[in-house]
Structures are given as structure tokens and as C-alpha cells.
Amino acid sequence: MKILCCLLFACVATAGAEMLAGVAKVDITDRTGPVNDPCFAKALVLKNGDTTVVLITLDAVAVGGIGRIGNGFMAVVRTGLQELGIPAPNVVVNASHCHGIVRGDLEPLVIQAVKDAMKNLVPVKAGSGVDSETRISENRRLKMKDGSTVDMRRAYSMPPDEAVASVGPIDPQVGVLRLDRADGTPLAVLYQFACHPIMNPPSKGCSADYPGFASKVIEDATGAMAFFVQGCGGDINPVRYKEITRTADAEPLGAMLGATVLAAARQIETKGDGVLKVSNATIAVPRAADYTARISNIEAEQKKLLAVLKPTNINFKSFLPLLLQHKLWPDTPSHYSQSYLHDQALDRKAISQLDADNRVLVESYLANIEIMERLTRLNANMALLKMHLKQTQEAGKATLDAEVCGLRIGDFKLVTFPGEVTVQVGLNIKKAANDARAFVSGYTNGYIWYTPTVEQRLNPGYAQEDCDTLVAPEWQKIFETKALEVLRDLN
Numbered sequence: 085m086k087i088l089c090c091l092l093f094a095c096v097a098t099a100g101a102e103m104l105a106g107v108a109k110v111d112i113t114d115r116t117g118p119v120n121d122p123c124f125a126k127a128l129v130l131k132n133g134d135t136t137v138v139l140i141t142l143d144a145v146a147v148g149g150i151g152r153i154g155n156g157f158m159a160v161v162r163t164g165l166q167e168l169g170i171p172a173p174n175v176v177v178n179a180s181h182c183h184g185i186v187r188g189d190l191e192p193l194v195i196q197a198v199k200d201a202m203k204n205l206v207p208v209k210a211g212s213g214v215d216s217e218t219r220i221s222e223n224r225r226l227k228m229k230d231g232s233t234v235d236m237r238r239a240y241s242m243p244p245d246e247a248v249a250s251v252g253p254i255d256p257q258v259g260v261l262r263l264d265r266a267d268g269t270p271l272a273v274l275y276q277f278a279c280h281p282i283m284n285p286p287s288k289g290c291s292a293d294y295p296g297f298a299s300k301v302i303e304d305a306t307g308a309m310a311f312f313v314q315g316c317g318g319d320i321n322p323v324r325y326k327e328i329t330r331t332a333d334a335e336p337l338g339a340m341l342g343a344t345v346l347a348a349a350r351q352i353e354t355k356g357d358g359v360l361k362v363s364n365a366t367i368a369v370p371r372a373a374d375y376t377a378r379i380s381n382i383e384a385e386q387k388k389l390l391a392v393l394k395p396t397n398i399n400f401k402s403f404l405p406l407l408l409q410h411k412l413w414p415d416t417p418s419h420y421s422q423s424y425l426h427d428q429a430l431d432r433k434a435i436s437q438l439d440a441d442n443r444v445l446v447e448s449y450l451a452n453i454e455i456m457e458r459l460t461r462l463n464a465n466m467a468l469l470k471m472h473l474k475q476t477q478e479a480g481k482a483t484l485d486a487e488v489c490g491l492r493i494g495d496f497k498l499v500t501f502p503g504e505v506t507v508q509v510g511l512n513i514k515k516a517a518n519d520a521r522a523f524v525s526g527y528t529n530g531y532i533w534y535t536p537t538v539e540q541r542l543n544p545g546y547a548q549e550d551c552d553t554l555v556a557p558e559w560q561k562i563f564e565t566k567a568l569e570v571l572r573d574l575n
Contacts, residue, residue, distance in 0.1 A: 101132050101133040101357065102132070102207050102356065102357065103130065103131070103132045103207070103208055103209075103210060103356070103357070103358045103360055103494075104130070104131040104132070104205040104206060104207055104208065105128065105129065105130050105131070105205065105206065105208040105263050105271055105272065106128075106129045106200075106201035106202055106203065106204040106205040106206065107126070107127065107128055107129075107201050107204070107271060107272050107309040108126070108127050108197045108198070108200035108201040108204070109124045109125065109126040109127070109197060109309060110124065110125050110193045110194070110196065110197045111123070111124055112124060112125045112142070112143070112144070112186045112187050112190055112193055112194075113184065113185075113186070113187065113290055114152070114185040114186055114187050114188070114290060115290075117185065117289065117290065118288075118289030118290065119289045119290045119291075120284060120288040120289040120290060120291040121290075121291050121292055121296050121297070122143075122290075122292065122296070123142075123143035123144065123182070123184040123185075123186055123290065123291075123292045123296070124143050124292070124296075125140060125141070125142050125143070125190070125193060125194045125197055126140065126141045126197070126309060126311055127139075127140050127194070127197040127198040127200070127201040128140075128141075128201065128272055128274070128309075128311055129198060129201040129202050129205065130360055130493060131205060131360075132358070132359070132360035135174075135360050135361075135362070136168075136169065136170050136174060137174045137176070137360060137362045137491065137493075138165065138170055138174060138175045138176065138198055138201075139176050139177075139178070139274075139311070139313075139491070140161070140175070140176070140177045140178070140194060140197075140198070141177075141178050141179075141180065141311045141312060141313060142177065142178070142179045142180065142186070142194075143180050143182050143184050143186070143292035143295070143296060144179045144180065144181075144182065144184065144186045144190075145179065145181055145182065145183050145184075146179050146181065146527060146531035147177050147178075147179050147502070147527070147528070147529060147530055147531055148530055148531045149530070149531030149532070149533065150531065151183075151186075152185060152186045152187075152188065152190070153179075153186065153190060155530075157177075157190070157191060158175075158177065158529060158530060160191045161175060161177070161191055161194055161195060161198075162175050164191065164192075164195040165195060165198055168198070168199065168202055170198075173362070173363075173364030173489075174362050174364075176362070176489050176491060176500065176528065176529060177528065177529055178313050178314060178500065178525060178527055178528045179314065179527045179528075179531075180281055180292065180293070180295045180312055180314050180527075181280060181281055181282075181314050181317065181504070181527050182281035182282075182291065182292050182293040182295060182296070183281070183282060183286065183291075183293070184290045184291050184292050184293070185290045206265055206266070206271065207265070207266045207356075208263045208264060208265060208266070208271055208354075208358075209263070209264045209265075209266070209354035209355055209356045209358070210261065210262070210263055210264075210354055210355065210358035210493055210494030210495075210496070211261075211262050211264075211352040211353050211354035211355060211494060211495075212259070212260060212261045212262070212352065212493075212494060212495050212496035212521050213260045213262075213348045213349065213351055213352040214257055214258065214259055214260065214348060214520060214521070215257075215258045215260065215344050215345070215347060215348035216256045216257060216258065216344075217256055217258050217277065217340065217341055217344045218254070218256045219323065219337075219340055220279065220294065220322060220323055220337040220340055220341055221254050221256070221278070221279040221317075221320050221321065221322060221323055222251070222254060222320070222321055222322075222323045222324075222325070223251050223252035223253055223254055223319055223320060223321075223507065224236040224237070224252075224280075224319055224320065224321040224325070225251065225252040225319050225540070225547060225549070226242075226243060226248050226250075226251055227248070227249050227250045227251065227252065228243065228247050228248060228249060228545060229247055229248070229249045230247070230545075231544070232543060232544045232545025232546075233540065233543045233545045233547055233550075234461065234545050234547060235319070235547035235548050235549065236321060236325065236326050237464075237548060238285075238325075238326070239464050239548075240457070240460045240461045240464055241457040241460065241461075242326060243457070243458075244454060252319060252507070252508070253507060253508065253511065254278070254279075254320055254507060255278045255315060255316065255320070255507050255510055255511055257277075257514075257523075258275055258276070258277050258341070258344055258345060258348060259275065259276040259277075259315075259496070259498075259521070259523040260273065260274070260275045260276075260345055260348040260349055260352065261273070261274040261275075261493055261494070261496040262274075262308075262349050262352045262354055263308075263354070263493075264354045269307065270306045270307065270308035270349075271308055271309070272308050272309050272310075272311060273302050273306060273308045273309075273310050273311070273345065273349055274310075274311040274313060274493075274496075275298075275302070275310070275311070275312060275313070275341075275345045275348075276312075276313040276314075276315050276498070276523045276525060277312070277314075277315055277317075277341060278314070278315030278316050278317040278320050278507055278510060279294070279315075279317045279320045279321070279322060280317050280320060280321050280322065280325075281293030281294050281295050281314075281322075281334070282321065282322065282325065283322040283325065283332055283333065283334035283337055284332060284333070284334040285332050288332075291334065293334045293338075294322065294334040294335075294337040294338035294341060295312035295314075295338065295341075296334075296338065297334060297335045297337070297338025297339060297342065298310070298312065298338040298339070298341040298342035298345065299311075299312055299338075299342070300338070300342070301338065301339055301342025301343065301345075301346070302342050302345055302346060302349075305342075305346055306346070306349070310345075313498070313523075313525055314525060314526065314527045315510060315523065315524065315525050315526070316505040316506060316507050316509055316510030316511075316524055316525070316526055317504075317505075317507065317526070318503070318504035318505050318506035318507065318526060318534050318535065318536065318549055319506040319507055319536070319540070319549050320507050322334070322337055323337070354494075355494065358493065358494035359492055359493075359494060359495075360492065360493060361490070361491070361492040361574050362489070362490065362491050362492075363489065363490040363570060363573060363574070364487060364488075364489050364490075365487070365488050365489075365566065365570070366485050366486065366487055366488075367485075367486055367488055367562060367563070367566050368483040368484070368485055368486075369483060369484050369486055369555050369556075369558075369559040369562050369563065370482060370483055370484075370555065370556040370558050370559060370562075371476050371479070371481070371482055371483060371484050371554055371555065371556060372472065372476065372553065372554060372555060372556045373482075373556060374556075375469050375470075375472060375473035375476065376473065378469055378546075378551075379466060379469050379470060379473070381544075382462050382465070382466045382469070382546060383466075385462060386459060386462055386463075389455050389458055389459055389462075390455075390459075392451075392455060393452055393455055394448040394451060394452060396445050396448045396449050396452070397445055398445050398449060403445075403446065403449045406442050406445065406446050407446050407449075407450075410439075410442065410443060410446055417439055417442070418435055418438055418439055418442070419435060423435055461546065462546060464548075465546040465547065465548065465551040465552075466546075466551075468548065468551040468552040469551050472533070472551075472552070472553065472554055475554065476554065484532060484554055484555065486501060486502050486503065486530070486532055486563075487500075487501075487502055487528075487529040487530060488500065488501055488563070488566050488567065488570060489528060489529055489570075490570035490571065490573060490574050491574075492574040495521045496521055496523075497519065497521055497522045497523065497571055497574045498522075498523050498524075498525060499513070499522070499523075499524055499525070499567045499570045499571055500524075500525045500526070500528035500529065501524075501525070501526050501528065501535070501563055501567070502526070502527070502528060502529055502530035502531055502532050503526050503527075503531075503532045503533065503534065503535030503555070504526050504527065504533060504534040504535060504549075505524070505525075505526035505535050505563075506534070506535065506536045506537055506540060506549055508537050508540075509524070509535070509537060509560060509563070509564065510524040512564055513564055513567045513568060513571075516564070516568055517568060517571045517572075519571065522571050524567060532554055532555070533552055533553055533554050534548065534549045534550075534552045534553045535553065535555055535559060535560075535563070536549040536550045536553060537560055538557040538558075538560050538561075541553065541555075541556075541557040541560075542557060
């Protein structure tokens with residue numbers, strides 16, 4: 085499919101110009117319900133010569149699409165900042181994807197934060213670095229022995245352990261940008277990492293999740309304002325997200341990430357006369373056209389699974405003690421051992437037959453439970469396909485417009501996309517770019533749901549990433565090609 089690309093704006097700061105920066109933040113927590121920890125909107129304003137760039141980070145689930153923030157948020161904020169002389173394409177907004185609840189009057193709060201940051205511009209020196217954090221994330225897609233993929237969600241159960249072959253990759257890289265004032269004191273620490281911030285459950289109350297705790301660690305240690313930028317975390321969960329043996333808690337994960345960022349930041353050498361570049365383009369990616377076929381495939385799979393369900397003489401009340409007896413005492417499940425040693429052959433034969441019959445009942449019931457779990461996964465993902473089929477029909481067009489933004493601050497480079505980009509896409513781009521200071525972020529300047537790889541998109545097993553999507557498989561090549569072009573232009 086032809087790539088439709090319209091360059092909206094590009095600007096380059098001249099070498100040798102002094103870079104200025106200002107920061108501000110505002111509490112955006114909806115406090116009408118329970119609150120575990122606060123959510124913030126943070127504004128970083130950068131100026132170099134005639135170029136002014138605004139980076140806004142939100143402790144929110146998305147910039148439009150889902151959650152409290154409406155689809156008109158970007159337009160309202162960009163229009164509100166025009167009086168400051170900031171071109172609309174130079175306003176970059178990234179959502180952490182935490183599931184905290186933000187206030188309904190978010191737009192004026194964000195605009196005021198940017199204005200406050202503009203009032204406090206100071207000369208800065210910039211430097212970037214990287215580190216690795218492997219302890220807090222895991223890929224949530226499980227590759228099954230039958231060739232399909234299943235994902236880990238709280239919406240449904242895990243597949244049987246014996247059916248799992250392997251798991252997908254993570255991106256452990258942490259990208260760090262440090263901005264120091266002229267006297268060497270840190271003004272801002274920006275860090276980029278790929279992982280869903282969903283470790284604190286809703287029952288704990290509103291939360292910025294692990295990025296909120298990581299930022300607090302950084303800010304307490306440095307006095308700088310910490311900015312978290314979400315990476316390609318579409319299929320990356322917090323480690324042990326599905327555990328039920330201990331309370332889910334994002335704070336330890338945030339503390340570990342914060343410590344890793346601090347270690348990287350200490351190694352950075354900041355320099356003056358930093359380059360500031362920004363570009364913004366809109367690309368057209370093809371919408372999915374196979375919803376009806378995929379829904380029909382799920383319905384056929386459901387019908388097949390329902391046909392396999394076996395009638396049993398037991399319910400859960402009788403199943404559980406039978407299961408325990410046969411697992412704990414497989415040789416003597418029904419009686420004490422003396423009954424199995426009795427001289428009368430008829431009694432031994434009757435008990436043995438009883439045990440055999442009960443084993444069949446237990447195995448049939450277990451098989452029915454597994455089918456129920458598979459049906460639950462299929463039902464949840466078919467609902468997503470039906471939702472996006474309706475959205476696509478209502479859109480009435482074969483393509484979907486998406487902003488691709490490029491940002492360079494000193495030697496720190498970032499390319500962004502509005503989808504929940506899965507990790508392999510980011511890994512592909514970084515490998516092809518061959519630049520240790522180049523990073524890829526989703527969740528930016530809008531929201532277009534999940535954007536999985538071609539392989540994920542065509543998964544016969546049905547997972548959230550490949551069902552909760554608006555895009556056709558061809559989107560991946562279009563974005564990866566454009567992202568590399570943007571990164572080259574930032575050099």
C-alpha cells in the first residue's frame with residue numbers, strides 16, 4: 085500500500101546556540117474516589133534560538149481514545165499554547181499508560197503548567213546515557229506448543245503450564261536524558277522505559293504506578309524534576325503481574341527503576357550548546373479489513389470447544405475432594421489401605437472399579453475446566469474484535485492517520501507513535517538505527533489502540549494485542565520505515 089506522508093513541520097537549532105529549559109508540574113489526580121498516590125502532568129519547555137519545543141508527560145492511561153482524556157485533548161492544548169508562539173507540531177505529549185484517574189479539567193491545568201515552565205527558562209547543559217533494567221518487566225505473550233500465542237491478562241486465566249513453549253522478549257534498555265543548570269545542578273531527568281504501569285490494582289485507588297514511585301526516588305535524590313516517557317510496552321507487563329500469593333505492589337518496582345536511572349544519570353557528562361530538533365509527520369496506515377473473518381473463526385472455535393465438553397456425574401462440590409484424594413493417594417484414593425488388602429477378591433474388584441470410574445470423572449471435569457478457560461479468552465478477545473469492527477465501519481475509510489514525531493535534545497533522540505507499540509517493533513527500529521542514543525515510544529500525541537507486529541497480528545490463538553487493534557498487518561513496515569527516516573533526519 086502506498087505510504088501517504090505529509091510533513092507538517094521541521095526545525096533545527098543552529099549549532100552553538102544556547103539551550104534554555106524550564107520545568108513545571110501540576111497534580112491532575114481525581115480525588116473524588118480513593119487515592120493511593122498522586123498523578124501528575126509535567127511540562128518540559130526547551131528553547132534553542134528560534135526553536136521552542138514542549139514535552140508533556142501525563143500519568144494517565146492514554147492521550148484520548150480510552151480513559152478520562154478526550155480525543156480533542158491535543159487540539160485544545162496546542163491551540164492554547166499558540167499565544168506563547170509555540171507551533172502545534174512542537175508540542176509532544178506522552179502518556180505513561182498508568183490506569184490512574186485524572187481530573188476532568190485537565191486541559192487548562194496542562195496549559196498553565198507549560199506557561200509556568202516558560203516563565204522559568206534557564207540556560208542548561210544536556211547529556212544522555214543508557215542502562216539496563218531486567219528485574220521489573222516480562223513479556224505477557226506466551227508462545228504455545230501448538231504455534232499459537234496467548235497473553236497474560238487479569239481478564240482471564242493462564243493456559244496450562246504444559247502447553248507453553250516460550251515467552252516473548254523484553255526491552256531492558258533505560259534511556260536517560262539529564263539537563264543541568266549552568267552551575268551544574270540538575271534541572272530535569274527524563275527517562276524512557278517500556279513496560280505497562282499496571283501493577284497497582286484499581287482496588288488500591290488512583291495511582292501513577294511504578295513510574296510515579298520511580299520519579300519520586302529520582303526527584304528526592306537529585307532535586308530535579310523527573311519525566312517518565314513510556315516506550316514500546318504494548319506487550320510488556322510488570323514482572324509477576326499474575327501472581328495471587330502476595331499483594332500487587334508497584335512501589336518496589338518503581339524503586340528499582342529509579343535506582344537504575346540514578347546510576348545512569350551519574351555517569352552522564354552534560355555539555356552546553358546542545359542541539360534541539362523536532363519534526364512531525366502524519367502517516368496513513370491501513371485499517372484492518374479482516375474482522376468479520378476473524379470473528380467467524382472464533383465462533384467456529386467456540387462451537388468446536390462446546391462440542392468437546394463432556395457430561396459428568398459430579399459438580400464442583402464433589403469434584404474437589406475426589407481430585408485431592410486421587411492426587412494425594414493415587415494408589416488408595418477411596419478407602420484406607422486395609423480395604424485394598426482384603427482377602428475377598430470381590431471387594432477389591434469393586435473398589436478398583438470405583439477408583440477407575442472416579443478417575444474418569446475427575447479427568448473429564450478437569451478437561452471441561454480447561455475448555456471453559458479457553459472459551460473465556462476467546463469471548464474476551466471476540467468482544468474486542470466486534471468493538472473495532474464497529475469503529476472501522478463508522479470511520480468509513482480504509483486508512484488511519486497517525487502522528488510520527490521526532491525529537492532530539494543534545495544527543496538524545498526519540499521517535500514516537502500514538503499506538504500501543506509492541507516491544508519487537510521498538511527493538512527492530514533501534515537495531516536498524518544502530519544508534520545507542522535513539523529510542524522509540526508509543527502512547528504519544530493521540531491513541532489508536534494496540535499496534536502489534538505482523539506475526540502477532542496474524543496469531544491464530546487470539547490475544548489482546550492482536551484483537552484490540554485498528555490496524556492491518558502492513559502498518560508495521562510503514563511505521564518502521566518512517567521511524568528510521570525520522571531518526572536519520574535528527575542526526
